[in-house]
Amino acid sequence: MSPLKQSLPPIPDHRRAQGKLYDLPHRLLFSILAVMSGATSYRRIHPFIRTHQARLNEAFGCRWRRTPAYSSIRYALHGLDVEAIAPHFRAHALPLAEDAAVIALDGKTLRGRLDRFEDRRAAQVLSGFAVGERIVLGQVLIEDAGKDHEIQAAQRLIEILGLAGRLYTLDALHLQKNG
Known part of the structure; x- marks a missing residue:
């Protein structure tokens, strides 16, 4: 099996x-x-x-x-139920990439998810991708389309993946300083 x-x-x-x-x-x-x-x-x-x-x-x-x-x-x-399925897919993907040295995080807007009738923006997700292993490790929904929200989503995804001590690559917007 x-x-x-x-x-x-x-x-x-x-x-x-x-x-x-x-x-x-x-x-x-x-x-x-x-x-x-x-x-x-x-x-x-x-x-x-x-x-x-x-x-x-x-x-x-x-x-x-x-x-x-x-x-x-x-x-x-x-x-x-996406929230019920995601842990199963992460549980499958993480052992395949446990030796991953580089993980790329990138946000994308989902095509076809704009709802003008309900006045909702298109949904955005942030994905974690093990570069050497070429496998998606997990995704989180970006709560709002603002830049700050993608930064928070990245922090949330890194915590969910539990892969500390790895090299993460992110977009330039994640280089902002506080204050």
């Missing part, structure tokens, strides 16, 4: 009992594999799973007879 699959089962499933024809851990794992293979939307995740379904079933002990519809994949993934 893959280490990533082992970290997925404890993730809470928000769906009703009638909506659990396809189990969440396999659906999430197959979606991750699809995205890693270049799928950029729910409509592209579906054909990846359909094309590779026999191999995925065999490799991961799954018994799906049909591929879930893209709308079913979207519903299952949209309802996931």
